[in-house]
Amino acid sequence: MNARGAVRVEFTPEQLAEVRRLQGLYPDRRAALLPVLQLAQEAFGHISLEAEEYVAGLFDLSPAHVHEVVTFYTLFFREPKGRHVISVCHNLTCHLLGAQQVLAHLKERLGVEVGGTTPDGRVTLLGVECLCACEMAPMLQVDDRYEGNLTREKVDWILEGLA
Amino acid sequence: MVRLTIDGKEIEVAEGTNIIEAARRLGIEVPHYCYHPGLSVAGQCRLCMVELGNNPRPQIGCNTQVAEGMVVRTDTPKVLEVRQSIMEFHLINHPLDCPVCDQAGECWLQIYYMKHGLYEPRMVDEKVHKPKAVPLGPHVMLDAERCILCSRCVRFCDEVTGTGELGIFDRGDRSEIGLFPGRELANPYSANVIDICPVGALTDRDFRFAVRVWYLDTAKSICPGCSRGCNIDVHYNIRRPHHNQGRRVARLKPRFNAEVNRWWICDAGRYGYRFVDDPSRLGAPARGRGDAAQEVGWEEIIPLVTAQLRRYRPDEIGVVASPKMANEDFFLLRRLVDHLGLIHVDFRVPPRTPGDEDRILIKADKNPNTRGAELIGLGPRPGGLDARGMLRAARDRRIKCLWVFHHDLQASAWPAAEVGDALRAVECFIYQGSNSNGVSAAAHYVLPSAAWVERDGTFTNFEGRVQRFWKAVEPLGLSLADWEILGRLGAALGLGPEPASAEACFKALAASAAPFAGLSYRELRDTGKVLSA
Numbered sequence: 001m002n003a004r005g006a007v008r009v010e011f012t013p014e015q016l017a018e019v020r021r022l023q024g025l026y027p028d029r030r031a032a033l034l035p036v037l038q039l040a041q042e043a044f045g046h047i048s049l050e051a052e053e054y055v056a057g058l059f060d061l062s063p064a065h066v067h068e069v070v071t072f073y074t075l076f077f078r079e080p081k082g083r084h085v086i087s088v089c090h091n092l093t094c095h096l097l098g099a100q101q102v103l104a105h106l107k108e109r110l111g112v113e114v115g116g117t118t119p120d121g122r123v124t125l126l127g128v129e130c131l132c133a134c135e136m137a138p139m140l141q142v143d144d145r146y147e148g149n150l151t152r153e154k155v156d157w158i159l160e161g162l163a
Numbered sequence: 164m165v166r167l168t169i170d171g172k173e174i175e176v177a178e179g180t181n182i183i184e185a186a187r188r189l190g191i192e193v194p195h196y197c198y199h200p201g202l203s204v205a206g207q208c209r210l211c212m213v214e215l216g217n218n219p220r221p222q223i224g225c226n227t228q229v230a231e232g233m234v235v236r237t238d239t240p241k242v243l244e245v246r247q248s249i250m251e252f253h254l255i256n257h258p259l260d261c262p263v264c265d266q267a268g269e270c271w272l273q274i275y276y277m278k279h280g281l282y283e284p285r286m287v288d289e290k291v292h293k294p295k296a297v298p299l300g301p302h303v304m305l306d307a308e309r310c311i312l313c314s315r316c317v318r319f320c321d322e323v324t325g326t327g328e329l330g331i332f333d334r335g336d337r338s339e340i341g342l343f344p345g346r347e348l349a350n351p352y353s354a355n356v357i358d359i360c361p362v363g364a365l366t367d368r369d370f371r372f373a374v375r376v377w378y379l380d381t382a383k384s385i386c387p388g389c390s391r392g393c394n395i396d397v398h399y400n401i402r403r404p405h406h407n408q409g410r411r412v413a414r415l416k417p418r419f420n421a422e423v424n425r426w427w428i429c430d431a432g433r434y435g436y437r438f439v440d441d442p443s444r445l446g447a448p449a450r451g452r453g454d455a456a457q458e459v460g461w462e463e464i465i466p467l468v469t470a471q472l473r474r475y476r477p478d479e480i481g482v483v484a485s486p487k488m489a490n491e492d493f494f495l496l497r498r499l500v501d502h503l504g505l506i507h508v509d510f511r512v513p514p515r516t517p518g519d520e521d522r523i524l525i526k527a528d529k530n531p532n533t534r535g536a537e538l539i540g541l542g543p544r545p546g547g548l549d550a551r552g553m554l555r556a557a558r559d560r561r562i563k564c565l566w567v568f569h570h571d572l573q574a575s576a577w578p579a580a581e582v583g584d585a586l587r588a589v590e591c592f593i594y595q596g597s598n599s600n601g602v603s604a605a606a607h608y609v610l611p612s613a614a615w616v617e618r619d620g621t622f623t624n625f626e627g628r629v630q631r632f633w634k635a636v637e638p639l640g641l642s643l644a645d646w647e648i649l650g651r652l653g654a655a656l657g658l659g660p661e662p663a664s665a666e667a668c669f670k671a672l673a674a675s676a677a678p679f680a681g682l683s684y685r686e687l688r689d690t691g692k693v694l695s696a
Binding site: 049052053061062063064065067068071072 | 321326327328329330331332333334341342343344345346
């Protein structure tokens with residue numbers, strides 16, 4: 001499962017220093033598990049089982065307890081993800097204003113199902129619940145950016161901008 | 164101390180006690196799943212809701228400590244209604260597969276539903292499906308659909324064994340108990356999670372589908388697996404003899420003893436009972452070796468063995484007792500040894516591989532009664548040989564009669580050739596034990612012993628705690644408790660009438676051996692007494 005990413009699961013000395021800084025911020029250093037897992041996701045692309053065990057070692061926790069946290073939060077990717085992540089909101093407002101059509105168009109353009117990644121590793125497509133931007137429904141999040149008032153044309157334009 | 168009122172009854176309890184425990188003292192049961200007195204408080208199941216004074220909202224009893232003047236109600240309409248709602252929640256995704264569930268009959272979902280069930284289910288959606296019959300390790304089977312996520316098993320692995328194998332993965336109605344992928348639940352205490360699982364989520368792979376629990380009877384006992392002497396219950400099945408391939412002992416369960424094992428036992432002890440109903444049991448006294456061996460009755464074997472014991476000079480006889488025997492047996496053996504004036508007596512035979520030990524319960528000495536053998540004086544005597552010395556003397560034909568109890572000398576630390584030479588050379592080899600083993604076939608006389616669950620008795624554990632075990636099932640075949648065999652031999656040798664019971668032996672022991680002075684079965688009660696010496 002880890003072979004695909006082929007990223008070495010080990011923090012650099014700078015990243016390790018950051019882990020120690022984060023652990024020092026809280027009376028119980030376990031509280032730093034979430035930010036350290038985010039750091040791991042940035043560093044390794046996704047959180048593999050190997051990464052969970054590695055992080056568990058940094059906290060002296062059992063791997064099962066790190067696995068609890070990683071499986072609880074949807075923003076941790078347990079499989080390699082694309083260079084870009086598109087999350088289409090399909091909660092109430094967006095749904096009423098055409099989220100399903102947006103999703104259908106994206107699935108067709110990218111050739112993947114929800115949860116899938118394009119074979120070239122460019123885009124991972126997700127469906128998510130409310131992203132708190134009903135005023136621009138239907139909307140999606142592409143990486144760290146919100147895009148709203150979506151039409152087919154706007155979706156095509158967004159895709160063209162992704163390397 | 165803190166005074167409070169629960170359901171109109173006043174009680175005084177120690178500060179820091181929670182409401183569940185305070186109520187228990189009054190005989191009031193507050194229903195709960197996740198709370199366990201041996202684990203930290205999780206507050207997960209929400210079933211232990213009680214009303215406090217004028218507080219408008221019910222509160223969980225497990226995480227509420229008593230306070231002076233507190234007024235608790237566990238029986239109001241509001242509390243009962245809350246329990247019903249919580250039970251409804253717990254059962255939303257439960258498969259209701261009681262007819263094929265091993266937990267049926269000892270399941271707290273069943274028990275509390277009888278009292279607090281809704282009985283008119285409102286659930287119309289399809290239930291969430293989860294993995295079923297997943298082996299977590301050598302002993303534990305998981306059915307994730309039956310799990311109510313109380314987290315007792317997770318806390319046990321975190322807090323008691325410190326191994327942390329289990330976790331609750333995913334979230335919401337998809338949450339499930341599990342192991343880190345690729346790992347297994349194989350710590351030396353793993354099967355305790357089965358005992359503390361209040362539902363049928365974690366069941367015992369050894370016991371699954373063996374016997375329905377309502378056919379089982381219980382006898383209080385002591386685990387014979389090591390010198391800790393964990394308190395246990397023996398669950399045995401004699402009402403449905405055609406179940407479980409005729410094995411009478413169905414399982415062992417820990418029995419609470421605050422000073423010995425608390426709520427737990429190790430897996431080695433839990434599954435160490437198989438020898439009781441094993442085909443290797445010796446069912447009848449026998450005389451003669453190999454092809455000449457023939458089964459005989461007790462009335463025939465007792466005079467034969469006493470004649471042998473009389474035939475040799477006391478210094479030609481060696482006795483190797485076993486630290487698996489009870490105090491009562493040791494007492495009668497000691498009496499017999501003294502009466503015959505024997506000098507070569509021992510009970511220690513080192514195992515081939517040294518026993519494991521940990522800081523929880525497991526002791527390296529895998530015998531339940533080494534301390535008893537020491538205190539009753541079955542160790543080597545001045546001028547006498549120890550067990551290995553006896554084997555060497557047997558090989559050199561200086562010892563002509565060897566009487567070995569229970570030990571498989573071929574499985575000892577001593578070279579097999581040395582044991583074999585000794586047993587071949589000795590003129591008379593008497594083997595007394597419950598099961599055949601590497602040396603029993605070489606015996607001229609076999610005296611079959613009852614297993615510990617087939618008799619009453621006491622063991623003295625490593626710290627000198629004398630603890631009773633009770634008879635669960637009848638001795639197999641013609642076998643007899645060691646004290647009975649020794650009593651019959653003693654009577655035949657002129658030591659007076661046979662003792663009437665194990666209790667009578669213990670009484671005589673208490674009257675003659677200083678460390679046991681003043682003790683009696685009554686005095687020992689269910690949890691034993693530590694010797695003052």
